[in-house]
Amino acid sequence: MKWSEIKIHTTNEAIEPISNILHESGASGVVIEDRQDLYQERVPLYGTIYELDPDNYPEEGVYIKAYLPINSFLGETVDEIKESINNLVKFDIDIGKNNVTISEVNEEEWATAWKKYYKPVKISEKITIIPTWEDYDPVNSDELIIELDPGMAFGTGTHPTTVLSLQALERYVKDGDVVLDVGSGSGVLTIASALLGAKEVHAFDLDEIAVKSTTINVKLNGVQDVVSAKQNDLLKGVDQQADIVVSNILAEIIVQFTSDAYDSIKPGGYLITSGIIKGKKELVKDDLIKHGFEILEINQMEDWISIIAQKPEQRG
Template sequence: MKWSELCIHTTNEAIEPISNILHETGASGLVIEDPMDLEREHPTTFGEVFELNPDEYPEEGVYIKAYLPVNSFLGETVDEIKQAINNLMLYDIDLGRNHISLSEVHEEEWATAWKKYYKPVKISKHITIIPTWEEYTPVDTDEVIIELDPGMAFGTGTHPTTVLSIQALEQFLADGNTVIDVGSGSGVLSIASALLGARQVYAYDLDDVAVKSTGLNAKLNKLDQQIQVKQNNLLDNVNIEADVIVSNILAEIIVRFVKEAWNNLKPGGYFITSGIIQNKKQLVKTELESQGFQIVEMNEMEEWISIVAQKV
């Protein structure tokens, strides 16, 4: 089968929403090429990427690459993707150059080449994420391993927004807690919650691809009894007494369900939000405080912000 590589030249801010658009349209093998990766130090014992070629990276912004089958619907699919990306400007998302190009590749090339970007990586004090095709021996006795299959649309949980979320879970989640994961994606935050001591995790995502991915990865980590996965729009019609709600999605989406998060949290419960770009920090903070949340801490990694708020 022939495939087309779709390359979108955009900004860090647009990575999350564009990635979502791509997997909703059935694109496969998503890869992010960020020139900041060239400046980072990559440990020899574990790391997300290795042997990077500077020629493959833009001088500014990022490349988002995905793969579409060459068929009679290719033109329509690309047009649909372009329109959806352009619509992101309505949410004040900076798209940068917003240049899209297509090139042809063969199936055997992309089916294995994109995996080179994913290696075991320790993302927090205790948690190490390993892709399913990699062998890994823990280096610490208290190391917690998450095995993840990124499948056709998801990364391996090492994006700064995910790292910030997991670091907050390590700090604020207690044994026996009930957790709600809003916008579960690959399920990495649900799995991390269960491994960190949550008694029950409720994972919600509107996209059926994400629901299947969360379910698959929960089984892969033998946590499918602890993690209940359901297709749902944010917290619509959800009535659960949770100790922690975690959500790693766009700031514009977070502010839509702050009231529902408050209603589903026990007194003293924590609302962990991530996926917030720097210039949207105040938007989320203001909405949380207007609902009655107390801001416990705000953390930053690269251009991304996470906010931990408590129901007091």
């Protein structure tokens, strides 16, 4: 079988939405090549998840690569991908050069070559993410291991927005908590919440493929007894009360469900938001305050922001 590699030259801001578009179009895995990764001094805690070759990186912006099977619908699929990417400008997302190129690769080359990008990576004090094919021995007795198949879709958990979310969950999840993961993607935040001691985790995503991905990864990590995953539009119709709501999606989407999140969180509970490009920090911060939240933390990694807010305890 032959595969077509689609390569998009775009911006860091557009990585998440374009990756989503590619996955929804049937892509089996996404590779992101950002020249900043070549020069950034990584804190040893985070390790490295992939080997870097300078020749693979653009001078500015990023390359997003994905793989689609070559069939009679390929041309139509590529056209739909291009149209969806162009539509992102309606959401005030900078898509940069937006150059799209197509090339052909053999299945044997693709199936093995992309795996070289993924190695075990320590995300936080406790959490380490490993690809399913890697052998890994925990360094510490309290280390939490999350296994993911990066080829399944929706990320490997090592994008800065996900790292910020995982670090926040590690600080705030307590034994017996109820957690809602809004926009669960691969399920990495859902799994982490369960491993950190939550008694119930409810994962929601509008995309049916994401729900399946979450379900598979949840079983892979043995936390299916405390997790439920379902297709849902943000928190619409959800009456579950939670100690924590976590959401790693675009700033423009976060502000669409701030009110529902407030209603879903118990007094004294927390809203952990990420996926916020630096320029949209004030948009989300102001919206959270407007809906009654108190801002506890604003954290940054590269160009990305996470905000942790609290619903005040009931007074009187």
